[in-house]
Amino acid sequence: MADHTPPGHALSLSAGCVLDLEPAETVGIAAASGYDLVGVRLANPRAQRDAVARALADHPVGLLDVEVVRLGADPLTDHDRALAETAADLGARFLLTVSDEPDEDVTTARVAELVDLLRGAPTRVALEPMRFTGVRTREAAERVARAAGATVLLDPLHLHRTGDDPARPADRALTGYAQLTDLADPGTTPPDLAHEARHDRVPPGHGGLDLGAFVAGLPPAVPLAVEVQSDRLRATTAPLERALMLRLAAETVLRGTA
Numbered sequence: 001m002a003d004h005t006p007p008g009h010a011l012s013l014s015a016g017c018v019l020d021l022e023p024a025e026t027v028g029i030a031a032a033s034g035y036d037l038v039g040v041r042l043a044n045p046r047a048q049r050d051a052v053a054r055a056l057a058d059h060p061v062g063l064l065d066v067e068v069v070r071l072g073a074d075p076l077t078d079h080d081r082a083l084a085e086t087a088a089d090l091g092a093r094f095l096l097t098v099s100d101e102p103d104e105d106v107t108t109a110r111v112a113e114l115v116d117l118l119r120g121a122p123t124r125v126a127l128e129p130m131r132f133t134g135v136r137t138r139e140a141a142e143r144v145a146r147a148a149g150a151t152v153l154l155d156p157l158h159l160h161r162t163g164d165d166p167a168r169p170a171d172r173a174l175t176g177y178a179q180l181t182d183l184a185d186p187g188t189t190p191p192d193l194a195h196e197a198r199h200d201r202v203p204p205g206h207g208g209l210d211l212g213a214f215v216a217g218l219p220p221a222v223p224l225a226v227e228v229q230s231d232r233l234r235a236t237t238a239p240l241e242r243a244l245m246l247r248l249a250a251e252t253v254l255r256g257t258a
Helices: 023-032 047-060 079-091 104-117 137-148 155-163 193-199 210-215 229-238 239-257
Strands: 010-013 035-039 063-072 094-099 124-126 149-153 175-180 225-226
Touching: 010 023, 010 239, 023 035, 023 047, 023 239, 047 063, 047 079, 063 079, 063 104, 079 094, 079 104, 094 104, 094 149, 104 124, 104 137, 124 137, 124 175, 137 149, 149 155, 155 175, 155 193, 155 210, 175 210, 210 239, 225 239
Parallel strands: 010 035, 010 225, 035 063, 063 094, 094 124, 124 149, 149 175, 175 225
Antiparallel strands: none
16 A cells, blocks of 8 residues: 555545546556555446456555446436446445435435445445535435435535535544545636536645645545546646646645644
């Protein structure tokens, strides 16, 4: 495992930082750039599983999460089930889940189905709230997670965009892990929040979010997934250089909280 990270929170390279790579390549880049953990986004989980498993066996990083189950009003799809089964097979700590269904009871039922699928596996369902999805707020995600037996994934960008205070202490019993990212201009709200989240993030500590206060409000030692989806960085830096730069930026934030 990497020995660079300041004590307290293991760092993971999120898939979104290097979407120009195949999932198995992401594992190697995470190891080469000094992360403790890695996340992968699987478009075809059954076809990609073996390559990711080989990469994990070859490199000293653990698998934090598999992305992403997008829930709706309909029952779980074969793709949803394949993602859950593959996450369990690979030993992922979490299955990253979002819901596009605004009916909280329906979302709770769907999350509970995923939880049942993963019963006995090392993988837990992590529900991420975002303003542009059906589960918009931290409070809504916590209600669903509490009822369904899941966990919550917190991202300071999404908390800020819902008007929540990222520094507000997280629920220790429900928060499985968190993401570390930043916004260039938190005071300005763009017309398309989904586009901002998927294309315009900046490295931790390079924007205006108070990430030190966010980290201080998290449960001790929860993993932190560095999540910086940035068209600019993708166009100007190679994946290894990008991953290393983002790790160093995250570590600078964490040292400031020590």
